[in-house]
Amino acid sequence: MSSEVDGRLLEVLGRWQGQRVAVRLVVDTELIAVFVGTLGPLSLEKHPELFWPVEAGAPESGGLERPGIYVHSKLLTDVQLHVGDFIFEYRQAGVTVNLRPLEPERDR
Secondary structure (H helix, E strand, C coil): CCHHHHHHHHHHHHHHCCCEEEEEEEECCEEEEEEEEEECCCECCCCCCEEEEEECCCCCCCCCCCCEEEECHHHEEEEEECHHHCCEEEEECCEEEEEEECCCCCCC
16 A cells, blocks of 8 residues: 555545444445444554444444454555545455545534
8 A cells, every 4th residue: 555545545534533424335336235323533453454433323342343444554455535525435355445424524
């Protein structure tokens, strides 16, 4: 993964932190899964992978699985923010993950 791609991913997901988002998983052109929740801050709990929790309701603690999105730097091949900053997409290991905010971006 190039540092430019890495920086863009960190910038966009950092800006969307705290917002409700839809996360869609696509293989080829087929939608595989969708989940919705609040995008949390970048976490080191899954190091060396980058991990952003996506909480559907009250945060869970102590469970075996935590909902969220993983970015495997070695498998990342593409990162793009679509026109209008409405959909952010990255591709890793043949799977496209796209996120879109479900509410207008707040002034920061």
